[in-house]
Amino acid sequence: MIKDLKTLRDEIEVIDKEMIKLYLRRMEIVKDVALYKQENGMEVLDRSRELELLDKTSSLVPEKDLRGYYRELLEKQMELSRDYQRKILGLKTKVAYQGVEGAFQHIALREIFEKCEENSYLTFEEVFRAVSSKEVDLGVLPIENSSTGEISEIFDLLRKYNCYITKVHSLKIEQHLLGIKGAKICDIKEVYSHPQGFLQSSKFLYGRGWKEIPYHNTAVSAKYVSDQKDKTKGTIGSYETASLYNLDILAESINTNDQNQTKFIVISSEKPKTGDTCALILTVPHESGSLMKIVDSIGKRGYNMLNIKSRPVKNVPWEYFFFIEFQGDMDNSEELIEELKENSLSFKVVGRYQKPEGIK
Known part of the structure; x- marks a missing residue:
């Protein structure tokens, strides 16, 4: 017989109190790890060690259905531990950009972040790789210009890598x-x-x-x-x-247009949980009305579709994927997301962020 809800909640509360003790003990050790790394000239992030530990520890969970959840919990704990180590050591957030000092991406980076560790990479894809592998915390990339349109490679890379848009920023471009x-x-x-x-x-x-x-x-x-x-x-x-x-x-x-602006995005390997705007990448069946179902789903639930773009699917002639931005109550968007998934062949959330004033 299942216990009553109050009893079950009381038991969870007892377990949570026990977890506090273990958490404090763990973070004390994390502090010592940070000081050891500082003394021995080691980086805070050791991704190969993290991946090894995630595989090893999650395999110890006897319930197969719960292993994925435990792995996600442990990965979040590792992220918090890294943040705590950086705070102890007085380290700055690592931010990647493509190009060299003086590039418009570098200028945008400095407008977005007052203090950070700047990391330069030769190509857009190298920035995505660095963020995805957690070599850096964040990346700044151009995604669209008001005069010349989108930077198509960025959309391809958003589809390829597990990175998420967490912020958008507009920079006036004077050439x-x-x-x-x-x-x-x-x-x-x-x-x-x-x-x-x-x-x-x-x-x-x-x-x-x-x-x-x-x-x-x-x-x-x-x-x-x-x-x-x-x-x-x-x-x-x-x-x-x-x-x-x-x-x-x-x-x-x-520059031909005196109102020339470029929209930049900040990407992270961590899925964002706040903001009034969501970005998706999806494909739909090659059937009459399939894309219209997606558009209708967004509109009938009271969301405002801001943007839709198509891009060719690489190595598949005449197939396309769609990048869609829509705005609304994202905290209650679960039913909409499920409906969009059901009407898509492939589906991926690639961002959630607050839409700034002046950016369409």
């Missing part, structure tokens, strides 16, 4: 033509930039006969032009980039 000290516009024969820089400045560049050479990002191209010390080479970048790499501004505000 300038830069050259080495003493250079003039009439000297320029080659211009280096990220492809987005060329697209955003296409009206200024049109008909000048300059060779446009794509680079990893605007700051990397600025560093290259600075290092070459060649008056015939120009680059597209910001005031910050010009100052950082000792370049002259040959032409100001060359």
Whole structure:
């Protein structure tokens, strides 16, 4: 016979009190571990050790149905332990970005985070890998420009990796033509930039006969032009980039749209639990009305769909996945999420965050 609810809750409360004692004991040991790592020059995160322990410890749970839950509990405890170690040691949050100092992603990072440990990577995918593997805590990446549209690779990587959008941030982008000290516009024969820089400045560049050479990002191209010390080479970048790499501004505000803005996302390996906006990636059956079912489900439950984009599924010709953002009461969205899953072939929540004013 099942005990009454009050008795069951009382028993859970007794167990919880016992767990407090074990928790305090565990965190005392975590503190000693942090000090040992500091003394011996070791990193706080040892991911291979964590994965080994997760596999080993969760396998000890006799009830197979509960092993996954225990593993999730232990992984969260490991995350809290790392945070506590960093706090004890006075360490900053590790944040990754693509490019070098002075890149627009670096500028956005500094607007979002007052204090953090900045980690630079060569490609967008390397940022995703670093966040996914917990090499860093967070990553900052561009996802869409108001003039040239989405950065398609980011959507592919959101689908590929277990990373989540936790924040969005808008940065006004002002592009300038830069050259080495003493250079003039009439000297320029080659211009280096990220492809987005060329697209955003296409009206200024049109008909000048300059060779446009794509680079990893605007700051990397600025560093290259600075290092070459060649008056015939120009680059597209910001005031910050010009100052950082000792370049002259040959032409100001060359971007075609004077309201040019880029939306940046902050990604984490931890699934966010707060915010009024949800981001999904899904595929639907190749049947009439299948996508409309998704759109209708969002609307009929009182949610506002903010965005829908399609991207080709790699290695599957003429198949597409959809990125969808919608806004509303996310704390009570379980029924909607289940309905969307039922009407999808594949389904993945890739973010939850607060939508800032001014970002559509």
